[in-house]
Amino acid sequence: MFKPRQFFSHVAFAILASCLVPCVTRAAEPLxxxxxxxxxxxxxxxxxxxxxxxxxxxxxxxxxxxxxxxxxxxxxxxxxxxxxxxxxxxxxxxxxxxxxxxxxxxxxxxxxxxxxxxxxxxxxxxxxxxxxxxxxxxxxxxxxxxxxxxxxxxxxxxxxxxxxxxxxxxxxxxxxxxxxxxxxxxxxxxxxxxxxxxxxxxxxxxxxxxxxxxxxxxxxxxxxxxxxxxxxxxxxxxxxxxxxxxxxxxxxxxxxxxxxxxxxxxxxxxxxxxxxxxxxxxxxxxxxxxxxxxxxxxxxxxxxxxxxxxxxxxxxxxxxxxxxxxxxxxxxxxxxxxxxxxxxxxxxxxxxxxxxxxxLPGGSWRTVLAVAIVLLMPFLGIAFYVIASGRRKVFKQVLGEAFQRMFSRQ
CATH class of the missing domain: 2.160.20 (Pectate Lyase C-like)
Structure with a gap:
């Protein structure tokens, strides 16, 4: 049975995790x-x-x-x-x-x-x-x-x-x-x-x-x-x-x-x-x-x-x-x-x-566009959830569950 809350919780978690990847990659780059x-x-x-x-x-x-x-x-x-x-x-x-x-x-x-x-x-x-x-x-x-x-x-x-x-x-x-x-x-x-x-x-x-x-x-x-x-x-x-x-x-x-x-x-x-x-x-x-x-x-x-x-x-x-x-x-x-x-x-x-x-960093429009997309991803995910579910009241609860899932995994 389709459970909207569980589905959108996974979506929010995936978006947040993808936002962390560029940060980790940048930290690993040389000085x-x-x-x-x-x-x-x-x-x-x-x-x-x-x-x-x-x-x-x-x-x-x-x-x-x-x-x-x-x-x-x-x-x-x-x-x-x-x-x-x-x-x-x-x-x-x-x-x-x-x-x-x-x-x-x-x-x-x-x-x-x-x-x-x-x-x-x-x-x-x-x-x-x-x-x-x-x-x-x-x-x-x-x-x-x-x-x-x-x-x-x-x-x-x-x-x-x-x-x-x-x-x-x-x-x-x-x-x-x-x-x-x-x-x-x-x-x-x-x-x-x-x-x-x-x-x-x-x-x-x-x-x-x-x-x-x-x-x-x-x-x-x-x-x-x-x-x-x-x-x-x-x-x-x-x-x-x-x-x-x-x-x-x-x-x-x-x-x-x-x-x-x-x-x-x-x-x-x-x-x-x-x-x-x-x-x-x-x-x-x-x-x-x-x-x-x-x-x-x-x-x-x-x-x-x-x-x-x-x-x-x-x-x-x-x-x-x-x-x-x-x-x-x-x-x-x-x-x-x-x-x-x-x-x-x-x-x-x-x-x-x-x-x-x-x-521009490196003089490239593609670099700026990529950074802008990464920064907008969390907001796009939130908007997607609100529009698709129609239940704004549970927004904070779903986002909280996403963070809990992300940081509670061993």
Whole structure:
């Protein structure tokens, strides 16, 4: 026999449960889409407590180790084996490189690398965070800072390297809070966040950089300091990244065999130069560039002539924190494709105001519509019950039973 009260009690329970699902899902999401989004460095109890160097000659997983070089003048971690995972380690205090990789199929994940300081501020010497000649290397969810060379550089000797993926990392520098090695407090170490070297006689090296944050690369130890210094015989893609407080965000330099670079869905804030194009680099494709507050020159050319790049869908950047939280996919205000070598103005509507879409989370109408539907579901369920049953007096009783069912189940 059909029992309206029991039926609509189940309906109300189902609606309320479905409303909780998005909340649970959102709670499980990472804190940020761009940059590190999980804890980096050692876990609570490093094992062993501390070691000066780590030499990896065998395949396997190495994790939760504190490597403190105590200003040793050499690589603190050397990965010479294939099929290695280095996870949740802290590497610090070196007068040379943090990690040197020469193996294949290597993953460096959730590591913190810092205070790799060679020479002094006035006598710059390279000490990189991660370097070497790897093949099939993934650097994921790592933080690298306070290095006197580059956070990541392949390959210093221009040997063969290939297939490097960098994702959800944070690379930064700034004035040292305390004196370290031969650097004084307040001095800002560093060259570039990422630097590439690949001789024309080597096979073209491939680099993918995505979902990463770069800041502070400026006023350092070299001229034309940049977040990304991409040059020579490479094919690089940069996607969904955020840049702020840099002298140069993209320094792109050509070669005889052409340096191939593609940039999509990236945002820039408070930086002097977005793109510095040098040495006849060509075939550059930029899509969805988002310009935020405090940006100086968007394009600077050195030793360039003719058309060299294609820039489409440039627009305004969303607020900085929102960009980190939701990413840059379609976040910039759209506009019509522009001709090569032209610099489009940010898009505005007829009143001169920013388009509403640029304020939306992730820039998507579908996201807003989905959130609205979820928020309206309880009210739709209540209205459905009231209309179908015609008994408003038992409304509170039915809703109370639904809550009781939901919280009394084991």
């Amino acid at each position: 940020a889409v761009i940059g590190t989004n999980e804890p980096v460095g050692c876990l609570e109890s490093p094992e062993p407590n501390q070691t000066k160097r780590l030499i990896i000659d065998e395949s396997g997983t190495y994790e939760n180790q504190l490597i403190d070089g105590e200003w040793y003048d050499g690589n603190l971690v050397k990965i010479r084996a294939d099929n290695v995972i280095l996870r949740h380690c802290e590497i610090r205090n070196s007068r040379s490189n943090g990690i040197f990789v020469s193996g294949k199929n290597v993953t460096i994940e959730s590591c913190k690398i810092h205070h790799c300081l060679a020479g002094s501020f006035l006598r710059q010497q390279d000490a990189h965070g991660i370097t070497g000649s790897p093949r099939n290397l993934t650097i994921r969810n790592c933080e690298i800072y306070y290095v006197s060379g580059d956070a990541v550089q392949f390959d210093p000797d221009r040997n063969k390297w290939d297939d490097v993926t960098i994702e959800n990392c944070t690379f930064w520098t700034g004035p040292l809070k305390e004196a370290a090695a031969d650097f004084l407090a307040g001095e800002r170490p560093g060259e570039n966040a990422i630097d590439t070297k690949c001789a024309d006689n080597q096979p073209r090296a491939h680099l993918d950089v995505k979902n990463s944050l770069f800041y502070g690369w400026g006023s350092g130890q070299i001229k034309n300091q940049s977040a990304l210094n991409l040059k020579e015989h490479i094919n690089a893609t940069v996607e969904n990244c955020v840049f702020r407080d840099n002298d140069i965000c993209f320094r792109l330099r050509g070669s005889e065999k052409n340096t191939l670079v593609s940039v999509s869905d990236c945002a820039v804030y408070n930086s002097k130069i977005v793109f510095r194009l040098e040495d006849q680099i060509r075939d550059l494709v930029i899509n969805g560039l988002a310009i935020g507050d405090g940006v100086g020159k968007e394009f600077e050319k050195v030793n360039m002539r003719g058309r060299s790049y294609r820039n489409i869908n440039q627009g305004y950047a969303p607020p900085y924190e929102r960009a980190l939280r939701f990413g840059l996919k379609q976040a910039a205000a759209p506009q019509e494709p522009t001709e090569s070598s032209s610099v489009p103005e940010p898009t505005t509507n007829e009143t001169g105001q920013r388009p509403l879409r640029s304020y």
